[in-house]
Amino acid sequence: MPKLKTHSGAKKRLKISKKGKVIRGHAYMSHLLNGHGKTAKSKRHARGTTVTDKTSVKAVKKMLPYA
Numbered sequence: 230m231p232k233l234k235t236h237s238g239a240k241k242r243l244k245i246s247k248k249g250k251v252i253r254g255h256a257y258m259s260h261l262l263n264g265h266g267k268t269a270k271s272k273r274h275a276r277g278t279t280v281t282d283k284t285s286v287k288a289v290k291k292m293l294p295y296a
Contacts, residue, residue: 236292243281243289245296251281251289 244252255275262272281289290296 233294235294235296239289239292240296243293245290245293251286252278253281254278 242253246252255277257267258272258275261267
């Protein structure tokens, strides 16, 4: 059987923890970070990473077959 391809977008954005949880970054943090409607509170809460919702886990693990 041939090898499976890893989804390029998923490998750049997601990773699997040692316990099997899917780790992702927060949205809306790429640009317009000063003076354009994002409060300091919203930027502070969006720092770091979080665990992906359980409804997406099956699809993500299919995209990352060797993770």
